[in-house]
Amino acid sequence: GASGVGKTALVVRFLTRRFIGDYERNAGNLYSRQIQLDGETLAIQVQDTPGIQIHEHTPDCNEQLNRCIRWADAVVIVFSITDYKSYELLSYLHQHIRQLHPGNTIPVVIVANKADLLHIKEVEPQHGLQLANVLGCAFYEVSVSENYNDVFNAFHVLCKEVSKQQITSTPERRRTSLIPRPKSPNMQDLKRRFKQALSAKVRTVTSV
Numbered sequence: 001g002a003s004g005v006g007k008t009a010l011v012v013r014f015l016t017r018r019f020i021g022d023y024e025r026n027a028g029n030l031y032s033r034q035i036q037l038d039g040e041t042l043a044i045q046v047q048d049t050p051g052i053q054i055h056e057h058t059p060d061c062n063e064q065l066n067r068c069i070r071w072a073d074a075v076v077i078v079f080s081i082t083d084y085k086s087y088e089l090l091s092y093l094h095q096h097i098r099q100l101h102p103g104n105t106i107p108v109v110i111v112a113n114k115a116d117l118l119h120i121k122e123v124e125p126q127h128g129l130q131l132a133n134v135l136g137c138a139f140y141e142v143s144v145s146e147n148y149n150d151v152f153n154a155f156h157v158l159c160k161e162v163s164k165q166q167i168t169s170t171p172e173r174r175r176t177s178l179i180p181r182p183k184s185p186n187m188q189d190l191k192r193r194f195k196q197a198l199s200a201k202v203r204t205v206t207s208v
């Protein structure tokens with residue numbers, strides 16, 4: 001999704017259950033994780049992506065992002081209810097994902113984030129749901145800062161859909177052993193940034 005909608009916060013909340021408020025611009029980290037899903041242990045990888053830039057009113061999906069979309073078995077498109085322009089990107093992004101996965105309907109979830117900021121909302125909740133229905137996507141309105149369960153449910157739906165597809169798909173579609181394992185596990189990077197955020201908070205509290 002667009003820049004600043006909460007993509008990194010969403011991934012971090014899903015993987016660590018924690019909300020870290022301050023992030024630098026996201027370079028696109030890859031996280032590997034084992035999760036429990038309906039009594040089954042799944043190995044998943046979550047690729048965080050940089051915000052889509054808009055040039056002369058046209059979204060610019062660069063080759064790095066296109067590689068991520070082609071690699072993915074499922075996609076979460078995030079927008080913020082406080083940023084109408086991020087909502088306007090949804091149809092374009094959905095169409096772009098379909099073009100990069102011709103003949104294969106990979107599961108897509110649309111997440112409307114920052115539901116805690118209703119006082120500055122620019123997008124009505126029902127508009128997100130209506131558009132998701134038209135596009136044939138699951139829809140979740142969440143507040144990553146306030147709530148873990150809705151975030152988990154959005155990823156849970158995707159993992160179930162992917163599992164279903166992999167059970168019914170041909171063997172070559174199953175890429176679990178072919179997914180490139182990250183060289184340096186990004187969980188170290190996540191822990192470093194988490195510690196930085198915590199120490200920053202301690203400094204802030206002290207300075208107050």
Ligand SMILES: Nc1nc2c(ncn2[C@@H]2O[C@H](COP(=O)(O)OP(=O)(O)OP(=O)(O)O)[C@@H](O)[C@H]2O)c(=O)[nH]1
Pocket residue numbers: 002003004005006007008009010020021022023024025026027049050051052113114115116117142143144145146
């Ligand atoms: N109030 C509120 N703020 C949020 C929420 N989710 C994220 N934020 C804040 O929004 C800002 C952007 O969050 P990021 O996770 O960096 O957004 P992003 O989409 O990864 O941004 P880019 O890296 O620029 O693409 C940060 O200051 C977060 O603290 C939310 O649910 N509520």
